[in-house]
Amino acid sequence: MVVLGPNRYGKAETRVVQVTRHGDAHRVKDLNVSTTLSGDMTEVHLSGDNSAVLPTDTQKNTVYAFAKKHGIGAIEDFALLLARHFVGTQPAVRHARVAIEEYTWERNGSNGHSFVRAGRETRTCVAHVDGSGERVVSGLRGLVVMNTTNSEFRGFASDEYTTLTETRDRILATEVAASWRHAYFPTYWDKSHETARWALLAAFADTYSLSLQQTLYAMGSRVLAECPEICEVRLSLPNKHHFEVDLSHFGLDNDGEIFFAADRPYGLIEGTVLREDAPDAGPAWE
Structure with missing residues (x-):
């Protein structure tokens, strides 16, 4: 007998850059966001019934929409915001995992709009939300x-x-x-x-x-x-x-x-x- 084992799906490496403008002083947040969902997904594997599947393209769009609606502060807050949204709005989703990498930009020169990619390390986080x-x-x-x-x-x-x-x-x-x-x-x-x-x-x-x-x-x-x-x-x-x-x-x-x-x-x-x-x-x- 063959049965379906653990499974999940999502949108990997959605690149989102937010520029916040406070007069002449700008701020850049540069992220790489990966979302992964799991839950009641048996039928899509066994029969191709997609009714429980939130498209990965929608997950990508949610990242961009939330960046605009809520802004991007600490990456942990942004990851939790996305994970809570997917679990809270999709009945079939029982577990959401959101992993984020952040790339740092530093100001270049005396103006407020020129930046250089920093040589510092990459900041990371992974957030899980489930029952x-x-x-x-x-x-x-x-x-x-x-x-x-x-x-x-x-x-x-x-x-x-x-x-x-x-x-x-x-x-x-x-x-x-x-x-x-x-x-x-x-x-x-x-x-x-x-x-x-x-x-x-x-x-x-x-x-x-x-x-x-x-x-x-x-x-x-x-x-x-x-x-x-x-x-x-x-x-x-x-x-x-x-x-x-x-x-x-x-x-x-x-x-x-x-x-x-x-x-x-x-x-x-x-x-x-x-x-x-x-x-x-x-x-x-x-």
């Missing part, structure tokens, strides 16, 4: 950081294939992808995001690292210490290796000055730091 409640995971990706000292790696396991030598002083660099789950919603999403981001950077800078795993735990712990509204932090940290170049062939010494930055292969360190009493995540991470 059991509302859940939000915020985060960021592409945050590149480096410590030029205060990092060691020694005392590790070895076997007949081990060639890596121990080091008491190395460059530690990574590109942080972090997401954090909220036990309750903060009063101001933007403030919560900035505090979490600051905690990640502060922990990376302040930790004398004996391993990237140790640094990961320090970063997640710092976020939880600074942000009481956050109950769980997930981190993915690729180890961006920097190898000291052998310049002896050219009669030159290299005392920790010249390095080769390797892009692959790379170590990938991933982990979760959470409060002991963290509430059940449900589908928050999906």
